[in-house]
Amino acid sequence: MTTASILDNTRISSDVYLMTVSTGKGGSPGQFYMLRQWNQSPLLSRPISIFDAQGDSVKFLYQIVGEGTKRLAGLRKGETIDIEGPFGNGFPQVSGRIAIVGGGIGIAPFYYALRTMPEADVYLGFSREPYLVDEFRKLTDNVTVDVGGYILDKVDFASYDKVLVCGPNPMMKAAQRKNEAAGGAGKVFVSLENRMACGIGACLVCSVKSGSSRKKACADGPVFAVEEVVFDD
Amino acid sequence: MIDTTCTIAGILFKNPVVMASGTFGFGREYAKLYDINKLGGISGKGLTLKPREGNSGIRVWETAAGMMNSVGLENPGIPRFLSEEAPYWEDLNLVRIVNLGGGTLADYTEGAAMLDEDAKKRAAAGHPAVDMIELNISCPNVKAGGMAYGIQTETAREVVRLVRSATDLPLIVKLSPNAEDIVSMAVMCQEEGADGVSLVNTFSAMKIDIRKRRSVFNNLYAGLSGPAIKPIALRMVHQVCKHVTIPVMGMGGISSVEDIVEFIMAGAETVQVGTHNFVSLRAGEELVQGLEAFMRSEGIRSLGEIRGIL
Numbered sequence: 402m403t404t405a406s407i408l409d410n411t412r413i414s415s416d417v418y419l420m421t422v423s424t425g426k427g428g429s430p431g432q433f434y435m436l437r438q439w440n441q442s443p444l445l446s447r448p449i450s451i452f453d454a455q456g457d458s459v460k461f462l463y464q465i466v467g468e469g470t471k472r473l474a475g476l477r478k479g480e481t482i483d484i485e486g487p488f489g490n491g492f493p494q495v496s497g498r499i500a501i502v503g504g505g506i507g508i509a510p511f512y513y514a515l516r517t518m519p520e521a522d523v524y525l526g527f528s529r530e531p532y533l534v535d536e537f538r539k540l541t542d543n544v545t546v547d548v549g550g551y552i553l554d555k556v557d558f559a560s561y562d563k564v565l566v567c568g569p570n571p572m573m574k575a576a577q578r579k580n581e582a583a584g585g586a587g588k589v590f591v592s593l594e595n596r597m598a599c600g601i602g603a604c605l606v607c608s609v610k611s612g613s614s615r616k617k618a619c620a621d622g623p624v625f626a627v628e629e630v631v632f633d634d
Numbered sequence: 635m636i637d638t639t640c641t642i643a644g645i646l647f648k649n650p651v652v653m654a655s656g657t658f659g660f661g662r663e664y665a666k667l668y669d670i671n672k673l674g675g676i677s678g679k680g681l682t683l684k685p686r687e688g689n690s691g692i693r694v695w696e697t698a699a700g701m702m703n704s705v706g707l708e709n710p711g712i713p714r715f716l717s718e719e720a721p722y723w724e725d726l727n728l729v730r731i732v733n734l735g736g737g738t739l740a741d742y743t744e745g746a747a748m749l750d751e752d753a754k755k756r757a758a759a760g761h762p763a764v765d766m767i768e769l770n771i772s773c774p775n776v777k778a779g780g781m782a783y784g785i786q787t788e789t790a791r792e793v794v795r796l797v798r799s800a801t802d803l804p805l806i807v808k809l810s811p812n813a814e815d816i817v818s819m820a821v822m823c824q825e826e827g828a829d830g831v832s833l834v835n836t837f838s839a840m841k842i843d844i845r846k847r848r849s850v851f852n853n854l855y856a857g858l859s860g861p862a863i864k865p866i867a868l869r870m871v872h873q874v875c876k877h878v879t880i881p882v883m884g885m886g887g888i889s890s891v892e893d894i895v896e897f898i899m900a901g902a903e904t905v906q907v908g909t910h911n912f913v914s915l916r917a918g919e920e921l922v923q924g925l926e927a928f929m930r931s932e933g934i935r936s937l938g939e940i941r942g943i944l
Contacts, residue, residue, distance in 0.1 A: 402914045435915070441699040441861045441889070445912055468696075485667075485915050596694050598701065598912040601666075603659035605679075605705045606694035615687055615708055620663070633691055 402483045408458055410476050414532040416465040417506065418474045419452065420482075427454045428487030430514035431592055431624045435485045435600040436461065438476060443469045448597045448619065450510040451487060462533070464506040488600050489623050492590060497562030500524060502576070504552055504568025508533065510592055514565065515540050522561075526552025526568065551575070558583045565624075567592040570632060577627045589627040593618045636929045637936035638922075640674065640904045642881045643804035643829035645765050647674035647729050647904055650894060650937060651921050654885055654908030655680050655733035655768065655808070656705065660719045661726065664911070668919040674904055675729030677768050677832075678719070682735050683745040685711035691852035695841050700860030700887070701909060702839050704851040707735050712745050716752050720763035724756065730763060733808070734797070735770040742769070743796045750801035767803050769794065769828075772810030772835040784810035784835075787818045794826040806830035806883065811863075811870055812838045820874040820882075832883035832906060833874060834867045860909040861887045868900055875901025875942055889913065891924040901942035 409421040428434070428451045435446035447469045452462040465471050476482060492514055499521035503511045508525050515521055515537060522543040525534060529548070537544050545555050553575050558564055566576045566589060573591040580589040595607040595618040602620030609616045610631035616622065638649035652675040653661075660678045661670050670676065688708025695702045710718070715732070723730045732749055736742035749767060756762050771793055772784035783793050794807055807823040809816055811834035820831045836857025841850045849855075867886020875882050884902030888894060889910040897905045910917045934940055 402916060402920075437913075441913075443696050444699060444701050444860050444909070445694075445696055483914075596692065598694050598703075598909075599657070599663070599915065601663040601915060603663045603679075604657055604694075604703075604912060605688065605708050606703055608688060608693060608705070608708060610687075610690065 403485055404481045405484050407476055407478055407480050407482055409478055410474070412474070413462070414530050417532055418463055418465070420461045420463070420473065420476070421458050422461065422482060422484060423457060424459050424484060425457045426459070426487060428459065429491040430517055431491035431510050432487040432489045433600075433623065434459065434461070434487055436473065436482055437469075438480070438482045439469070439472055443467075443472075445469075445598050446483070446485070446600065447473065448594075448600055450592070450623075451513055452509050453513045453516070462506065462509040462512075485600065489619060490621065492565055492592070492624050495563040495565075498560065500556050500561045500564045502526075502552060502556055502564060502566045502568070504572045507568030507572070507592075510567055511565070512536060524552050524556050526550070526572075553579060558585070558589070562588070564589045565592075566590065566627070573627070574632050577630070577632070580627050586628055587626050590624050591627045591630065593623045593625065593630070635935075636926050638925060638929070640937065642806065642883070642903055643766065645729055645804055648672075649674040649922050649925065650898065650902075650904040651918060651925065652677060652729065652731070652883060652904050652906045653911060653918060654906040655770065656703075657908040657911045660715075660722065662722060664915065664918065668916050670918060671727040672922050673728050673918045675731055675765075677731040677733050677906065678715070679709055680707050680733040680735045680770050681709050681712050681715050681745070682707060682737065683712055683741045683748070685709065685714065689851070689853050692850050695850055695856065697839075697841070697858065698862060700858050700862030701912075702841060702851070702856035702858050703836070704853050704856040706853060712748050716748070720752070720756070723763040724761045729765050731766045731768045731806075732764050733768045733770050739793060739796060742793055743800045746797045746800035750803055753803055764803065767797070767801060767805050768832055769797050769805060769807045770835075772808055772812070785813055787813070787815060787822045790819060791822050791826060794823055794828060798827045804829045806832050808835055809833040809874075810835045811866065811886070816870050817873050817877050820878050824878045824880045828880060830881040830883060830903070831874065831878065832885060834863070834870050834886045837863055837866075859887065861889050863887045864889075864893060868896055871897055871902055872900040872944065891921060891928045894921065894925055895928065895940065898937055898941050899943050901944075903941070
């Protein structure tokens with residue numbers, strides 16, 4: 402296990418936190434780390450995407466959804482955390498007209514992504530209170546925000562060369578339907594957040610159906626061209 | 635000098651730390667994190683004759699000090715293993731175990747024969763890739779067979795006998811804790827010429843989503859592993875060790891050096907470490923180093939001094 406110290410862990414909204422961890426391992430936008438600060442219960446580490454990485458620190462934006470993230474939220478500056486990573490493929494290098502579309506905690510990988518592609522248009526959707534919108538606005542003027550509706554409705558896929566999407570599964574399925582309607586391949590990319598155990602491609606619990614085969618969300622992804630993914634249900 | 639070596643069917647393990655099937659892929663992923671040649675051995679991802687897609691829906695669920703999985707034996711099939719993974723295994727310096735699963739008796743025997751033929755070719759060429767077969771009669775996630783073979787001793791006997799006659803490779807049989815009588819199962823394996831048994835596989839378990847009013851798993855039940863099962867696994871290993879003379883690979887929730895020592899004191903020749911690989915991706919390296927340090931501090935020169943002392 403690799404231990405790192407927590408430089409900051411700040412509450413951003415009612416159940417969303419931003420943690421800064423001291424590590425020089427960096428990573429690229431869309432990659433994630435496996436975090437844990439517990440022994441046997443919960444048992445597994447939590448895959449959390451990189452919110453930002455600069456110099457000797459990496460930031461993680463996370464929402465309390467269960468026991469693990471609750472424990473993470475309780476950690477204080479100066480405490481240590483076990484981290485492994487960065488893992489996963491990250492977003493592809495893209496050019497042209499780019500839309501970045503984040504839904505809820507799905508905005509997490511896009512701050513760092515936007516720093517590497519500041520010309521992108523940003524769409525942020527929230528079901529209730531928005532958060533970190535001002536931080537995105539410091540990087541670009543082109544930030545569109547929706548609260549309580551469907552952020553995807555505000556994105557005209559036809560006017561972009563690439564669309565990067567991260568959000569709840571129904572939102573990514575909707576992005577797939579929009580992409581099919583527009584007939585594009587290799588245009589829309591989604592970042593999946595399947596349940597994981599190892600995070601490195603060995604255990605196959607995060608498996609994604611892709612055409613007639615299976616891919617690993619952790620190692621082949623988490624970013625996939627949306628037409629590659631067969632969503633469950 | 636601390637002697638951590640173990641032997642099964644004349645095959646020497648550097649130490650008793652063997653990575654359990656399904657938790658370690660074929661080793662490549664972990665090899666990026668540490669030198670896996672420090673391990674005693676690995677049992678690769680369970681293989682079937684033909685590729686399997688595995689189960690749909692949620693495949694993992696955490697529970698108190700444990701996890702349930704419903705992967706359903708997703709694997710590339712034996713032919714692809716032999717062409718794509720075996721060359722990588724040729725260069726490893728640890729005991730390499732193929733975990734063989736199946737749906738039908740024919741799947742098992744054909745799979746074993748294919749592995750046997752390939753092993754003979756590679757041995758003749760001086761580049762063996764597989765040292766041993768671990769026969770999986772106990773995967774709880776496969777409807778077509780798997781579990782059915784692992785429950786009743788006389789049903790399992792047929793599979794063990796057929797696979798035993800289909801290969802000259804050392805053969806160990808992985809037993810299910812869901813067996814009607816795990817001791818009689820182990821005795822049967824010994825009678826049928828198995829070189830060892832490994833136990834226990836996961837416990838058949840369940841989780842209900844009370845809002846959706848359905849199992850969280852599409853396959854209804856899933857296999858429970860992790861520290862939660864360790865005390866029961868240890869008891870079963872102890873019971874089996876009392877009734878067989880063939881070596882036992884003990885497993886079930888092993889998460890520490892102390893756990894390894896317990897299984898060896900219960901009579902296990904080696905252990906297998908599974909779920910703990912997810913808790914610490916560097917578990918193998920940590921346990922191998924930790925075991926040596928423990929033996930040194932306790933003045934234990936070889937594992938034989940403590941094996942089966944209870």
